[in-house]
Amino acid sequence: MLGEFEQIAQIMAPLAEKVEGAFALKNDAAVFSHQAGYENVITTDTLIAGVHFFANDNPRDIAHKLLAVNLSDLAAMGATPRYYTLNASYPDTIETDWIRAFAGGLGDMQDRYGIHLLGGDTTRTTGPLTLSLSAIGEIEQGKSLSRQGAGIGDLLCVSGTIGDGALGLLVAQGKLEDPTGILHKRYLCPTPRVELGQQLVGVAHTCLDISDGLMTDFEHMNVTADIHINDIPLSTAAQSALQKDSTLLSFILNGGDDYELLFSIAQNRQNELVEIAQNSATKISVIGRITDKKQTCLIKEDGTQLTDLKKGYRHF
């Protein structure tokens, strides 16, 4: 096992080498700035072995997810990712090779999203592997997307497909079959919708990322909607699983780990969605409409309402 300083110099510092203000991770703090007319956007998430991932998951996948969940939050604000800091608390079971592979995964995500390591802290813990990451982006001043501000009549939209993450967790737990491996992969390595978020700036009235489940996160918009279940986009793998077991619908609607964007736009801008989807190479589906009703209605194909769904994931 490399010592603390050697590990930082040999494994982590290369991730920061393109950022002058990271001082090769040798200083007490790092320096960064935003362009004139822009502002910083910051988000932070902690992932813990046994809670948010499995201790024996591939370190590259853990690195992917750690960055993805944070980039997803930046995407929900419409921000362009720039930097991140990492707090890693390693149990004794973590060896240097593990850290090298983990850093490899971070490097892949850096290349994909144009972000760079800015600083961090490495500690030893008697508990499970605990990883906190803060992602920093920038956005034109006053332009960030928000969870509040949906108007009655707005179209409610989602990116990608819903439910793969929740079903993928069932796969990881050995509770569901996944012949193609797609559900498990979507759970392990979610895709943050960074380009879509940027495209939605100045277009969407509200935006958030679905991390706790579609229905739970929708509640954060503080409005009601008619949502058409059949319009909720499902992957072929999810459709196939649902056909075999219709009770999985509750996991699809309420399970976490989608990391898709949920957003609302004015009805008269619907025609812009095609170009936005194209520019961001991301599928967009209209799943419903904001209403002035007292309650959100989940509407089935036959026009009747679905009731009695379990609630989404909360940490406690």
Added chain:
Amino acid sequence: MLGEFEQIAQIMAPLAEKVEGAFALKNDAAVFSHQAGYENVITTDTLIAGVHFFANDNPRDIAHKLLAVNLSDLAAMGATPRYYTLNASYPDTIETDWIRAFAGGLGDMQDRYGIHLLGGDTTRTTGPLTLSLSAIGEIEQGKSLSRQGAGIGDLLCVSGTIGDGALGLLVAQGKLEDPTGILHKRYLCPTPRVELGQQLVGVAHTCLDISDGLMTDFEHMNVTADIHINDIPLSTAAQSALQKDSTLLSFILNGGDDYELLFSIAQNRQNELVEIAQNSATKISVIGRITDKKQTCLIKEDGTQLTDLKKGYRHF
């Protein structure tokens, strides 16, 4: 125990209420900016129960230390603290009352240093209480202090008194008596030298904060020095402990948790130190001089050299 959302809304959100860009902690990410002509400075540290503090320490003291160790890093860069984010991973033993007291401690530090909570993440852990905090400050562009750049002949200076934190840890471990309680208090609640750091901008050639021990942190300057042991400032409590047991000198020179600033200035600016000390209400001591020798020399009162000191604290 309050639920996750209620806890954030009731206990943490008040700490963010003066920051518009924190969106009452209800958004996916937070927004902040620096003044024109300035840049951001960011640092992050993790404290873990059983490693960096004792699980039964007062939650207000833990909050103090968590912010202090990060503000100390900003101080070492000369930055003005502005915001912080908090990742808290709570074991099941942590109750709502504990979190309220912890937030009270954060609030006290906010009032003292003019900083505000910007965002964070709350999780449950099967391991020990784990707290990661990132502090963000700002500084005039290109003016940040650095660990590198000490010139031969520079005076080497420290703030406050050295060794109280290391001796305070011995007190906490029941290995040392502390009749006045000062050593223990200095260990629990270090004082970040924020005002001094700001005063040193444009004056000091190098600056860092002493967290791993005076001698270990001095090595990060990558220079050698003649350091006069008798000029190293000790508190009355530390002097008294050292008189009873001279082997404590190793703890004083190599123990961590001082959170004093170690900096170098050109010899011809020594006369500015009096005013800087006055403006920052911080004691400053010249403890030696940067040399072109191959090794750093610890010089005793009689002019002979001290050798054979143990090394400072490393996490692994």
